[in-house]
Amino acid sequence: TKIIFATGNKNKLREIKEILGEEKYDIVTMKEAGIDIDIVEDGKTFEENSLIKSRAIAAVAKDAIVLADDSGLEIDALNKEPGIYSARYMGEDTSYDIKNANLIERLDGVEKQDRSARFVCAVSAVFPDGKEAVVRGTIEGYIGWEPMGENGFGYDPIFYLWDKDVSTASISPEEKNAISHRGQALRMIKEEIIKHENI
Template sequence: MKRIVFATGNEGKMKEIRMILADLQVSVLSMKEAGLQIDVEENGKSFAENADIKATAIQKLSPGDIVLADDSGLEIDALNGEPGIYSARYMGEDTSYRIKNANLIERLNGVPDEKRTARFVCAISAALPGGKILRSRGTIEGRIGYEERGANGFGYDPIFYLPEYGCSTAELDPETKNKLSHRGKALEAIKEELRPFLEEEKR
């Protein structure tokens, strides 16, 4: 039985991933759970390139598994798309998101609501045994709030405000967030790409 290994050690992310991929009825493991240790240099120039780099490097270590990797981040229009592909490394990888979020809010000081537009972007690559790569992308549009709100999300979720819902993505319940989020949309899309491959395996 094929396994899916997701290239992350982030437990918050793994929880979301398992919820969304549950109906594929296949084991979904983190790299740690799969016993894989590798530091992949993400030197691509886009979210999609970085996801490809990660997925293919890890799939070589675990050739019998399907390896999924995502690269995601926050693009703020008033900051010329920052932090973008550097979202995880913004202000240093070990800097807490509380500090990162406070810094972004401070940089937007005086910027009016209508110009605080931003989006979360997620690109997912699935490296299959045999070398084929499947890809998907998801986005969610919103605005940068004026303070952190909510405890359900992680990363930049507390400052990412959805005007039509009147709350931040960290205030959404997990089920709603998975339907709306950039990662949720990208995972749903890659799931449909993977179905035929998994069905073939069962035959």
């Protein structure tokens, strides 16, 4: 099965290949599929933005399953910011060292139990016959007092697991994929793909 992944984010693509398994699926980016279009993510939810991306690519792709991932970090004490604006928070070109330091700063004086946060991932699929599916995975955690770890990407260094007290940048890729928002969502969409292929 050819799958086009509607993403420009290399780290997402790496995790997607790790989770879905490159042996079984032929996963290409829209760039690799020769598709170069600008997509305006103006939805109000992760699901809406995910579908905006997969539908835009499906409109110009033939005979492929198109998947998209819209994800982000919700911090409860900050009214669920940065949320659907996670990539755009403080500007797309601002480094994650700066974004992460800023979020820690904004939680100055906030106690552990009030530092709760979650990663959310909405994965959508558009099949060649026009059918669609969208699923959501989440992982609960809290914002630490300092960045930790070299693995992962984005907000991983400040996102700590309640049970381990280490960040998702401190665990191995396999460990992260086993519990992450993206791992859960992709395993759910895999079920949808399998169901669809059996019709």
